[in-house]
Ligand SMILES: NC(=O)c1ccc[n+]([C@@H]2O[C@H](COP(=O)([O-])OP(=O)(O)OC[C@H]3O[C@@H](n4cnc5c(N)ncnc54)[C@H](O)[C@@H]3O)[C@@H](O)[C@H]2O)c1
């Protein structure tokens with residue numbers, strides 16, 4: 149019979165619970181002396197107790213005084229706060245990069261302390277290690293480079309990947325995030341410099357999902373770049389050749405996927421920031437064979453769907469009213485089309501109508517305006533959402549955004565275009581004519597300068613009663629008289645960590661649509677009616693570990709019910725099936741790694 153205690157003991161994780169008084173489990177280390185001090189996974193800096201210094205050959209390699217974890221923590225936070233004070237008034241980019249540097253130096257030196265400060269201060273630090281600063285870091289990566297992090301597979305490594313993968317020092321890898329750097333946030337092709345994105349995403353995996361940092365692996369697949377500026381930059385660190393295309397490109401990705409699954413058959417691979425054509429193609433190519441997903445297509449879709457359902461509740465309408473909402477999606481790339489696909493499936497499920505009629509309420513624009521069936525060279529990926537001209541009275545093929553908003557009076561305007569400021573004053577003012585008593589504006593493009601509008605502009609021009617969400621963080625807006633315009637962060641960070649965690653802890657063979665749907669539904673139902681009425685669609689990032697545990701449990705349960713779960717450690721699918729919802733959440737929580745100094749035990 150399933151017993152919680154047994155499940156906990158069965159876990160392979162080096163873990164401890166926040167504020168728990170339990171003695172942390174020991175951690176096996178195969179090094180001694182200075183090698184430990186130079187390994188950020190094990191290093192405790194001045195925090196090594198004297199007995200451990202003796203056991204590990206560290207005596208004399210550190211100043212004699214032992215500093216406690218709490219003191220180290222306080223010292224780091226004081227340096228960070230003093231950097232904030234000292235850089236006040238300097239240009240934003242300079243300040244952001246200075247903050248990133250101080251965090252990155254700690255990451256390079258002492259991962260336990262790094263992840264503890266990250267978890268405890270996630271609201272302050274997420275904008276530094278994740279969007280928006282991570283975008284700036286990628287743009288300046290070749291200049292900022294000091295030490296490598298993760299692995300780099302290039303077109304020149306063809307035929308070598310199966311052996312190269314064994315160069316990674318960790319025996320076990322659970323979570324991989326891979327990019328080819330071809331569409332980094334809204335910043336375009338950044339080639340090898342895009343490695344910053346997998347690093348930032350995996351930091352979120354550790355902070356939000358409690359994945360053990362010794363078991364994460366950021367990957368850059370460098371197949372060249374079409375960014376002329378980078379190709380001409382003598383300091384550019386990637387391959388100086390145009391991107392591989394077609395079969396040559398796919399051969400590289402195929403070889404990588406085979407190599408990674410040969411060494412770690414249960415590792416989960418998250419594809420991130422691939423240009424749309426490869427995002428869709430690789431997803432279809434691998435999702436039936438490997439435990440993988442595309443975060444921009446599928447993670448974004450779940451977060452957007454949760455937000456869209458929230459906007460129905462914010463209008464005081466029942467969820468069944470979702471099928472009466474007119475939703476305009478601006479951007480028909482990997483993210484926009486992913487959102488449309490999942491939202492149409494949800495409407496069809498909720499209304500019982502087929503997908504063709506469920507599509508009626510959705511309208512999509514790309515750089516050439518409204519997409520209709522009359523378009524020449526219609527992108528096959530966008531074709532299922534293209535409108536019949538007869539269904540868009542008053543509009544035509546290629547109608548502009550302002551024409552679309554004025555004519556349709558949509559309930560929701562959702563941007564995933566990567567074009568900063570495209571929701572301009574005129575467009576936002578036109579949203580005042582929306583058929584919704586509570587129009588919703590989602591400016592989801594990243595980083596901040598690529599957001600379709602700012603929060604302040606949205607409330608100023610579209611009205612105080614809107615619901616607002618952005619992909620990158622903005623401050624709440626002061627509406628006067630003590631009223632606050634709440635800013636939501638509609639970012640896939642609320643889903644991908646839970647998707648990966650649930651897949652890992654269930655030992656899922658694949659990541660199915662059902663598992664992703666369960667994740668989205670879990671996020672959608674997380675907020676109370678009171679919060680939703682105040683325009684709060686998503687939890688605060690401060691509680692990201694809680695929501696991730698819930699999402700992880702929902703994903704796990706869905707994997708079990710779809711018979712995709714193969715078990716984790718010695719917890720089999722049968723035992724998982726017997727867990728109640730609460731027990732599943734508890735199982736997930738207890739398997740989340742939490743940074744504490746574990747006693748290190750040397751083994752040859
Ligand atoms: N908030 C999130 O969680 C999240 C998740 C994924 C992507 N994004 C952001 O969404 C943006 C787009 O990502 P993607 O992967 O879909 O990119 P993409 O390049 O695949 O697609 C961009 C789409 O926008 C369209 N577009 C360009 N200019 C336009 C214009 N002037 N008017 C209307 N449409 C226009 C393009 O034609 C294309 O269809 C990026 O900025 C990315 O950072 C945010």
Ligand SMILES: O=C(O)C[C@H](O)C(=O)O
Pocket residue numbers: 278279332333334421443444593594619639640641
């Ligand atoms: O990275 C993010 O912040 C979200 C998303 O994956 C993006 O590509 O913009």
Ligand SMILES: [Mg+2]
Pocket residue numbers: 333420421443444
């Ligand atoms: Mg992305």
